[in-house]
Amino acid sequence: VNQEDSLRTEIHQALDAISGSTPELLPQIVQVLHPGTRRQPVRAVAQVAAVLGIGLVVGGVVFALHRSRVTPAAVTTSPTTLVVAGPGADIAWVTSQTVDRGDVVIGVDPTGRVVGRISAPVELRSPDGAHLYAIADGGVDVYSAVDGHKEQTIRLQSVSGNAHIPMLSPDGRYLAVVGGSPTTLPTMPWPLELVDLSTGRSVASITVGSPAYGTPVIAGAQAQHVYVIGGNTIAKLAFDGATLRVEQRTTNPPCNGLSVGGVNSAGGLPFRVLADGQTLVAFCPIDGRVTWFDLVRMRVTHEVVVSQKNPFWVSPIFSPDGNTLYLHEGGTGALHVVDLVRQTVVRSTKVAMADQNQLAWLGSLLVTPAYAGGIPRTAAVSPDGNWLYGVGAFGAPGGVSLVHLPDLGVKGRWIPDVSLGSVSVSADGLTIYLLAGDGNELRVLRTDGSQVAKLSLPANTYGFIVPTIP
Amino acid sequence: MEHAADPDLVRGAKRGAEEAFTSLLRPLLEPAYRLAAGMLQDRQLAEDAVQEAAVKAWRRIHQLREGTEMRPWFLGIVANECRTTRRSRWWGLLTIKAEPPSVEAPDEAAVRGIDLRSALKRLRPEQRLVVVLYFYLDLPLEEIATITNASFAAVRGRLYRGIRELKADFTISEAQA
Numbered sequence: 001v002n003q004e005d006s007l008r009t010e011i012h013q014a015l016d017a018i019s020g021s022t023p024e025l026l027p028q029i030v031q032v033l034h035p036g037t038r039r040q041p042v043r044a045v046a047q048v049a050a051v052l053g054i055g056l057v058v059g060g061v062v063f064a065l066h067r068s069r070v071t072p073a074a075v076t077t078s079p080t081t082l083v084v085a086g087p088g089a090d091i092a093w094v095t096s097q098t099v100d101r102g103d104v105v106i107g108v109d110p111t112g113r114v115v116g117r118i119s120a121p122v123e124l125r126s127p128d129g130a131h132l133y134a135i136a137d138g139g140v141d142v143y144s145a146v147d148g149h150k151e152q153t154i155r156l157q158s159v160s161g162n163a164h165i166p167m168l169s170p171d172g173r174y175l176a177v178v179g180g181s182p183t184t185l186p187t188m189p190w191p192l193e194l195v196d197l198s199t200g201r202s203v204a205s206i207t208v209g210s211p212a213y214g215t216p217v218i219a220g221a222q223a224q225h226v227y228v229i230g231g232n233t234i235a236k237l238a239f240d241g242a243t244l245r246v247e248q249r250t251t252n253p254p255c256n257g258l259s260v261g262g263v264n265s266a267g268g269l270p271f272r273v274l275a276d277g278q279t280l281v282a283f284c285p286i287d288g289r290v291t292w293f294d295l296v297r298m299r300v301t302h303e304v305v306v307s308q309k310n311p312f313w314v315s316p317i318f319s320p321d322g323n324t325l326y327l328h329e330g331g332t333g334a335l336h337v338v339d340l341v342r343q344t345v346v347r348s349t350k351v352a353m354a355d356q357n358q359l360a361w362l363g364s365l366l367v368t369p370a371y372a373g374g375i376p377r378t379a380a381v382s383p384d385g386n387w388l389y390g391v392g393a394f395g396a397p398g399g400v401s402l403v404h405l406p407d408l409g410v411k412g413r414w415i416p417d418v419s420l421g422s423v424s425v426s427a428d429g430l431t432i433y434l435l436a437g438d439g440n441e442l443r444v445l446r447t448d449g450s451q452v453a454k455l456s457l458p459a460n461t462y463g464f465i466v467p468t469i470p
Numbered sequence: 471m472e473h474a475a476d477p478d479l480v481r482g483a484k485r486g487a488e489e490a491f492t493s494l495l496r497p498l499l500e501p502a503y504r505l506a507a508g509m510l511q512d513r514q515l516a517e518d519a520v521q522e523a524a525v526k527a528w529r530r531i532h533q534l535r536e537g538t539e540m541r542p543w544f545l546g547i548v549a550n551e552c553r554t555t556r557r558s559r560w561w562g563l564l565t566i567k568a569e570p571p572s573v574e575a576p577d578e579a580a581v582r583g584i585d586l587r588s589a590l591k592r593l594r595p596e597q598r599l600v601v602v603l604y605f606y607l608d609l610p611l612e613e614i615a616t617i618t619n620a621s622f623a624a625v626r627g628r629l630y631r632g633i634r635e636l637k638a639d640f641t642i643s644e645a646q647a
Contacts (some may be wrong), residue, residue, distance in 0.1 A: 008605045011605040013579065014583040014584075018512070019508070020513065032521070033524075342514070
């Protein structure tokens with residue numbers, strides 16, 4: 001009896017620690033108890049019989065008319081609200097690598113017309129989509145997203161050479177770059193430089209002692225803090241408007257710490273500073289880990305690992321409000337939805353539609369898909385947050401799956417015969433751009449699925465340069 | 471058993487009166503949530519399971535005979551929902567609470583709690599259900615038999631085997647006098 005009482009007490013304590021006090025559940029339950037949710041058995045049987053009967057009739061008609069392919073129902077994904085974006089934000093910019101001219105960036109407008117070419121290694125695009133940035137020869141070149149003309153060059157004080165990792169602030173006003181010089185060894189400290197894009201000048205630089213290849217993350221409306229995250233170190237620097245100062249350095253355990261990638265490290269920028277301004281959420285494409293990092297207390301506060309067959313090929317896409325992270329696995333069509341505020345995976349589902357080979361992901365383990373060095377961006381979210389466009393079937397036809405995000409239902413599929421690698425949606429939500437095949441073909445679609453244009457691109461196309469919103 | 475369904479409320483609920491149904495449901499939400507939390511060991515999943523179970527109960531209220539007990543009927547639905555929830559987690563979610571580094575020795579009670587929860591997780595679901603209902607919800611074996619749709623002897627056997635496996639995994643201390 002003593003042991004039973006003791007076990008009862010211990011179980012109460014152990015499970016109370018998990019359950020806590022009982023939450024107020026009734027209001028949510030009452031919300032879903034509308035009359036339509038309850039069916040009388042006789043009525044339900046009648047409904048099932050009616051549906052079956054209708055299904056038999058419809059099935060017979062469809063079978064009789066069946067040709068080679070079922071035409072999908074028309075789905076329109078037009079934005080529900082007017083989205084105001086910067087000039088040129090509706091233009092897609094795609095990067096290709098050429099043998100003779102290096103990186104070439106091509107701009108295509110919603111009619112399928114090529115509006116400009118930039119011969120420079122463009123890496124970033126302003127959050128409003130209006131400007132493109134390339135870092136070369138010790139300067140930041142700023143290009144117009146309307147037609148690709150160079151607007152200005154901002155000289156850098158400390159960073160030179162071609163090895164660098166740049167990042168924008170969430171509002172696009174500042175650009176931070178960690179980079180070496182031609183004489184800098186990878187093991188030597190790299191300087192950090194901060195550029196005010198609104199005034200067009202470099203405002204501060206410092207050699208932080210951070211490891212090479214650290215990624216800079218800017219926080220605060222006036223860039224009050226810049227973090228350099230890389231290797232096993234996180235450096236926190238304060239910016240007072242004129243100078244940068246190391247405020248804190250902490251060791252980042254390599255296996256259980258924060259891992260952020262640069263802008264080209266995954267099929268989408270893999271991190272975001274949340275609306276509270278002090279929480280950084282990062283997706284690690286190596287192990288599929290999602291980490292919440294408190295930028296004030298400088299420590300990991302939470303982690304979630306979503307088991308995926310191959311996280312390296314997962315596209316991390318954030319919702320427009322930054323509160324949700326969608327992890328889309330193009331090869332299998334798996335979609336994991338992470339609520340970044342509640343810090344939990346709220347749903348995992350499959351959004352790929354028929355015709356996909358369920359074992360196609362195995363192919364990626366044996367043969368690296370030929371995406372010409374870029375990680376395919378297999379998902380894009382409409383600016384109103386209502387639709388996710390999912391592509392990618394490891395070379396197999398599959399088209400675009402249209403996922404209605406409020407209920408995560410797959411509502412249709414466009415161009416199902418086409419093998420697609422990357423997708424991008426214009427800032428106004430009215431145009432969907434798709435890279436087909438090995439990336440050497442661009443298709444332009446409207447929100448009703450109709451194809452506006454099909455263009456040929458240079459063979460080695462990296463992918464889209466989408467607005468950089470860290 | 472203290473949660474016999476009020477016949478008037480049951481009749482009202484069967485006629486579609488949400489107020490009657492919620493009146494029947496209200497006193498059952500706490501044990502339902504504790505059952506789900508004990509089975510799933512996750513607050514959010516537990517909330518979802520209870521909410522889903524409530525919707526199913528509303529749809530099946532016509533199956534509840536007048537004069538029968540409401541609590542075992544509803545807790546049975548919750549237990550089924552917990553089973554479904556566990557089965558549907560095919561993606562293998564692993565949640566890690568990142569604890570801040572501490573220089574203090576870990577709290578012994580907290581460590582025992584973790585060990586006990588782990589031991590409970592290792593039990594077979596039908597054993598864990600009986601253990602949670604008996605030790606955490608403090609229900610009598612007769613009612614547990616109704617909830618699990620099993621005989622009294624079967625429930626007693628599951629409880630016995632569950633305790634034996636817990637003992638193998640976890641040292642149960644003597645209660646203090």
